[in-house]
Amino acid sequence: xxxxxxxxxxxxxxxxxxxxxxxxxxxxxxxxxxxxxxxxxxxxxxxxxxxxxxxxxxxxxxxxxxxxxxxxxxxxxxxxxxxxxxxxxxxxxxxxxxxxxxxxxxxxxxxxxxxxxxxxxxxxxxxxxxxxxxxxxxxxxxxxxxxxxxxxxxxxxxxxxxxxxxxxxxxxxxxxxxxxxxxxxxxxxxxxxxxxxxxxxxxxxxxxxxxxxxxxxxxxxxxxxxxxxxxxxxxxxxxxxxxxxxxxxxxxxxxxxxxxxxxxxxxxxxxxxxxxxxxxxxx
Amino acid sequence: xxxxxxxxxxxxxxxxxxxxxxxxxxxxxxxxxxxxxxxxxxxxxxxxxxxxxxxxxxxxxxxxxxxxxxxxxxxxxxxxxxxxxxxxxxxxxxxxxxxxxxxxxxxxxxxxxxxxxxxxxxxxxxxxxxxxxxxxxxxxxxxxxxxxxxxxxxxxxxxxxxxxxxxxxxxxxxxxxxxxxxxxxxxxxxxxxxxxxxxxxxxxxxxxxxxxxxxxxxxxxxxxxxxxxxxxxxxxxxxxxxxxxxxxxxxxxxxxxxxxxxxxxxxxxxxxxxxxxxxxxxxxxxxxxxxxxxxxxxxxxxx
Numbered sequence: 001x002x003x004x005x006x007x008x009x010x011x012x013x014x015x016x017x018x019x020x021x022x023x024x025x026x027x028x029x030x031x032x033x034x035x036x037x038x039x040x041x042x043x044x045x046x047x048x049x050x051x052x053x054x055x056x057x058x059x060x061x062x063x064x065x066x067x068x069x070x071x072x073x074x075x076x077x078x079x080x081x082x083x084x085x086x087x088x089x090x091x092x093x094x095x096x097x098x099x100x101x102x103x104x105x106x107x108x109x110x111x112x113x114x115x116x117x118x119x120x121x122x123x124x125x126x127x128x129x130x131x132x133x134x135x136x137x138x139x140x141x142x143x144x145x146x147x148x149x150x151x152x153x154x155x156x157x158x159x160x161x162x163x164x165x166x167x168x169x170x171x172x173x174x175x176x177x178x179x180x181x182x183x184x185x186x187x188x189x190x191x192x193x194x195x196x197x198x199x200x201x202x203x204x205x206x207x208x209x210x211x212x213x214x215x216x217x218x219x220x221x222x223x224x225x226x227x228x229x230x231x232x233x234x235x236x237x238x239x240x241x242x243x244x245x246x247x248x249x250x251x252x253x254x255x256x257x258x259x260x261x262x263x264x265x266x267x268x269x270x271x272x273x274x275x276x277x278x279x280x281x282x283x
Numbered sequence: 284x285x286x287x288x289x290x291x292x293x294x295x296x297x298x299x300x301x302x303x304x305x306x307x308x309x310x311x312x313x314x315x316x317x318x319x320x321x322x323x324x325x326x327x328x329x330x331x332x333x334x335x336x337x338x339x340x341x342x343x344x345x346x347x348x349x350x351x352x353x354x355x356x357x358x359x360x361x362x363x364x365x366x367x368x369x370x371x372x373x374x375x376x377x378x379x380x381x382x383x384x385x386x387x388x389x390x391x392x393x394x395x396x397x398x399x400x401x402x403x404x405x406x407x408x409x410x411x412x413x414x415x416x417x418x419x420x421x422x423x424x425x426x427x428x429x430x431x432x433x434x435x436x437x438x439x440x441x442x443x444x445x446x447x448x449x450x451x452x453x454x455x456x457x458x459x460x461x462x463x464x465x466x467x468x469x470x471x472x473x474x475x476x477x478x479x480x481x482x483x484x485x486x487x488x489x490x491x492x493x494x495x496x497x498x499x500x501x502x503x504x505x506x507x508x509x510x511x512x513x514x515x516x517x518x519x520x521x522x523x524x525x526x527x528x529x530x531x532x533x534x535x536x537x538x539x540x541x542x543x544x545x546x547x548x549x550x551x552x553x554x555x556x557x558x559x560x561x562x563x564x565x566x567x568x569x570x571x572x573x574x575x576x577x578x579x580x581x582x583x584x585x586x
Contacts, residue, residue, distance in 0.1 A: 035406045037384075038409050041418060042421075048424055105313040109311075117310060121310075124318065127321055127326065133566070136519060137539050138522065139329075141546050165321065165325050169321075177583065228414075229522075232547070268412040279401070
């Protein structure tokens with residue numbers, strides 16, 4: 001038996017170690033290299049936020065001029081930049097609020113109701129898909145065409161209209177994914193116990209779908225605060241943060257841009273790590 | 284059930300009917316606000332843009348008159364076909380680079396990520412925590428002639444002094460590839476993660492080698508994810524102009540740059556609208572092909 005098995009076991013073993021080397025060494029090394037590639041520019045950004053400037057113009061230069069933490073003390077010294085940052089925050093908050101409410105309502109409608117009771121469900125799904133897949137430059141350009149045609153002045157209002165438009169689909173999709181496993185028996189129980197629809201919604205439905213709604217809201221906030229293409233078409237007099245930074249590339253970038261970038265990155269990554277830790281604790 | 288319950292008190296009938304009407308309307312009431320928003324600010328503008336592309340606009344006042352000017356399309360195409368080709372080439376090349384870079388890492392996280400899966404996924408998403416425009420500017424610093432990378436490599440004489448990459452097509456493609464990598468990696472990860480491990484085990488039980496298992500089980504099951512990754516990466520890259528404007532030179536203009544200039548600088552709305560319409564048609568071809576092959580709802584799994 002052992003003699004017969006001998007020749008056949010030697011080859012699989014050899015290939016098994018080869019295989020192990022592949023998954024134990026080559027793939028992880030490669031993956032860590034990709035992660036390094038993804039993280040590297042962020043390190044460069046943080047690095048340059050400590051770079052001294054030369055001359056009277058306070059603009060970042062490609063060359064390294066020495067370490068300074070000056071820009072962190074003077075983070076608000078560029079008036080246009082600070083104003084655009086707060087504008088972006090306000091814009092993201094308002095459009096996230098609206099998009100989350102509307103998107104959640106649409107998600108509930110799409111999960112609960114089917115064609116005989118909800119005609120047009122299919123059309124809604126097509127529009128959501130199209131909205132997610134359509135090139136942003138076309139959406140931005142066509143919105144500009146709309147506002148120009150109807151003589152609507154561009155500013156905060158048009159930005160909110162646009163940001164809600166491209167956030168709704170993402171909120172709907174995110175909330176719907178979480179709603180899929182929803183047990184409607186819980187709502188029926190509430191009705192049987194005499195709860196009104198309003199009470200059932202606020203006391204039973206909403207708490208249950210809250211994680212999905214929050215995830216959708218986070219997504220909407222992230223998309224809104226990072227949006228450049230559409231905002232660039234519609235900003236007019238009120239300039240959001242990415243549009244301001246893009247405009248600054250023509251004349252030179254004040255180092256405070258990298259300070260803001262570093263701050264946004266730190267806050268965002270902090271939240272993400274916190275949520276991972278919390279999820280692990282729960283599990 | 285309801286018929287068995289007699290309407291004991293007269294007031295009981297009206298509220299119930301009211302509620303029934305409310306229930307019948309519920310799906311429509313819930314979807315109406317989003318529906319109106321998307322209709323008025325997404326679909327109507329797209330149609331308006333198509334009509335705008337057939338109008339002639341006076342360059343001085345910006346007023347547009349419907350002229351059924353179909354020639355606009357052919358003249359714009361003959362003027363800017365090079366920019367379209369450049370965009371197609373850059374977007375296709377950068378998408379393929381992204382697919383090649385991200386497949387192995389997506390595979391590794393999905394199959395060998397273990398308990399640290401979430402951490403690795405966060406690492407894949409890490410570029411998104413820096414604003415898109417800033418990310419692109421930082422690439423300018425990475426690729427700059429005397430910046431941290433090229434400057435250091437030139438200092439130790441690994442690169443000739445005259446070497447430069449900023450302002451070339453390679454810089455644009457590198458920027459595109461970096462900026463959109465998570466859009467490629469995540470759908471691939473989702474597709475690989477969803478593969479039922481028992482199918483793979485069944486293949487091994489039937490004496491499939493690792494290689495055959497990979498080629499005949501894993502790859503076919505990943506194809507929808509590859510399509511989704513391609514769609515979600517290629518279309519935004521195709522219309523992108525930030526990378527080209529910041530990292531590229533004057534000779535490799537992409538179509539997005541032209542559209543943006545026509546709308547915001549030269550105020551040639553008709554020209555910009557017809558170029559956007561062509562861009563939309565190209566994107567729609569991909570979108571419809573995807574919806575036909577895989578169904579429009581499948582895209583949601585990969586977001």
